[in-house]
Amino acid sequence: MLQYCPHLAFDDTMYENLKAAAENDSTDSLYAQIRVDPYALERIDAVPFIHTPLHVAAAAGKISFATEIFSLKPSFALKLNENGSSPMHLALENPDPAIVRRLIKLNKDVIRVKGKDGLTPLHLVSKDEKVELLAEFLSACPESIKDVTVQNETALHVAVKNGQFNALKVLLGWLFSNCKKGASDVQNSVLNWEDKDGNTILHILVGQDNYANLQMVKWLIHGKINLNAKNSRGSTALDIVKDKIQNDVNIVRIKNMLLGAKALSGDSVPSAPTLAEILVKVNSRDAFRNTQIKLNRFKEGISIDTRNVLLILFLLQQAPIKLHSVHLAECISLRRTI
Numbered sequence: 248m249l250q251y252c253p254h255l256a257f258d259d260t261m262y263e264n265l266k267a268a269a270e271n272d273s274t275d276s277l278y279a280q281i282r283v284d285p286y287a288l289e290r291i292d293a294v295p296f297i298h299t300p301l302h303v304a305a306a307a308g309k310i311s312f313a314t315e316i317f318s319l320k321p322s323f324a325l326k327l328n329e330n331g332s333s334p335m336h337l338a339l340e341n342p343d344p345a346i347v348r349r350l351i352k353l354n355k356d357v358i359r360v361k362g363k364d365g366l367t368p369l370h371l372v373s374k375d376e377k378v379e380l381l382a383e384f385l386s387a388c389p390e391s392i393k394d395v396t397v398q399n400e401t402a403l404h405v406a407v408k409n410g411q412f413n414a415l416k417v418l419l420g421w422l423f424s425n426c427k428k429g430a431s432d433v434q435n436s437v438l439n440w441e442d443k444d445g446n447t448i449l450h451i452l453v454g455q456d457n458y459a460n461l462q463m464v465k466w467l468i469h470g471k472i473n474l475n476a477k478n479s480r481g482s483t484a485l486d487i488v489k490d491k492i493q494n495d496v497n498i499v500r501i502k503n504m505l506l507g508a509k510a511l512s513g514d515s516v517p518s519a520p521t522l523a524e525i526l527v528k529v530n531s532r533d534a535f536r537n538t539q540i541k542l543n544r545f546k547e548g549i550s551i552d553t554r555n556v557l558l559i560l561f562l563l564q565q566a567p568i569k570l571h572s573v574h575l576a577e578c579i580s581l582r583r584t585i
Contacts, residue, residue, distance in 0.1 A: 257294065261287050269303035274315045288320045298328040305334035308346045317353050324350065324357050331363030339371050344380060351387050358388040365397035366405075373402040373418065376411040385421045392422070392437055399443045407451045412463060415448075419466055438472045445478035453484045453501055454491075464501055474510040477518075485510045 261284050268276035277300075280287050291299055301323035304313040313334070317324055327333055335357040338346045350357050358368050366374075369391045372381045384391060395401055406414040422434045439447055449467050452460050468474070475483050488502045489512070520528075549557075 257290055258284065258287075262291065265291070265300045266298075266303050269300040269309060269312050269316070270307055272304070272307075272309035272312045274312055277312065277315060288316075288323075292320060292322055292326075296327055296329050299323045299326055299334070301326075301334045302328050302332070302337055305346055305350065306337040306341065308338075308341045308343050310346055310349050313346060314349060314353065317350075321354065324354050325360055327360075327362060333357065333360040333362055333368075335360060335368045336362045336366075336371065339368060339375075339377075339380075344377075347380060348383070351383070355388045358384050358391045359394055361394070361396075365395065367391060367394045369394060369402050370396060370400075370405045373406040373411060373414045374409050376406075376409075376414045378413050378417050381414055381417050382421070385418075389425070389427065392418070392433065395440070399441070401437055401440050401448075403437065403448045404440070404442050404446075404451065407448050407455075407463075410455070410457065412457075415463060416466075419463075419470065423470060434470065438467065438470055439476060441476070441478070445480075447472065447476050447478075447484075449474070449476070449484045450478050450482070450487060453488050453505075456495070456497070461497060461500055461504075464504055468504065468508045474505060474508055475516045477513050477516060481513045483511060483513045483516060486513050 261280060264280050265277065265287065268274075268280065284290075291297060299320075301313055301316050301320075303309075304316065324334055335347070335350050338350055341347070361367055369381070369384050369388075372378075372384060392402065396405070398404075400408070403415060403418050406412070406418060422437060425433065441447055449464070449472050452463050452467070474485075477483055485502070485505050488498060488505060491498045493499060493502075
């Protein structure tokens with residue numbers, strides 16, 4: 248049960264004084280208020296959704312105050328106000344990006360804070376085509392590329408739906424040039440991500456009338472996007488193109504590009520098995536499958552030390568050698584690969 252804490256009772260006067268200090272970029276006023284009320288920042292932080300002094304400073308571009316109050320109360324940077332905006336969301340509305348860059352240096356995770364409609368700052372710069380900030384966000388926080396809105400949209404979906412093709416170029420360029428561990432899996436996942444209607448970015452692109460789509464579709468084909476993914480209506484990208492006016496030269500070009508890349512219509516693509524169908528097959532008398540399951544269960548049930556011994560025995564059986572101490576050490580070092 249929550250207990251009432253008198254020292255955390257909200258003080259409207261204190262709150263207004265701190266907001267005024269933020270607007271004036273006055274750290275002296277900030278500490279003057281803290282001397283009067285040591286729990287001033289705690290009172291604000293105790294409110295789940297509130298327009299904190301950091302929100303005020305971020306919106307006004309007051310870097311000194313923002314930096315100071317962040318050092319005192321880092322949790323403010325991840326807090327939403329009553330309108331579903333974090334300090335970073337508001338900072339992006341400021342014409343001067345200096346405050347945005349300062350917040351990133353203080354805590355890169357501000358890029359991933361989900362506000363109203365699940366929009367993160369990365370989604371917003373994709374929507375508004377702030378390409379320089381977009382590139383900086385991806386560099387500072389690569390994981391943000393995986394974040395989705397309440398509509399299950401990635402930043403790529405947001406860029407395409409808003410016709411921001413320069414932003415899409417930056418996003419695709421980052422995905423295709425990323426060389427970090429797991430980059431291939433990230434590229435495959437993000438490129439083929441489906442929104443709430445089951446649409447990948449390819450579905451959306453081919454459904455729009457824009458000459459720039461030709462280049463984007465070409466990039467996606469080379470990026471190994473699944474050309475035959477079906478949306479919730481059972482349509483592939485080729486189906487959507489075929490439904491459009493065929494005397495449009497751009498539509499014809501896109502259709503030819505898809506056909507040249509072996510794209511299929513939805514009725515030619517077999518449906519993926521459902522989870523229920525997969526589980527039913529497990530009950531079948533499939534010797535190979537049953538053996539595989541038993542091996543997996545066995546592997547999960549043995550200790551690291553046992554795996555080490557089994558590895559050494561396996562190596563001795565495959566190629567009998569005289570193990571010196573260095574050979575033994577090398578075998579032990581491989582234990583995590585089994």
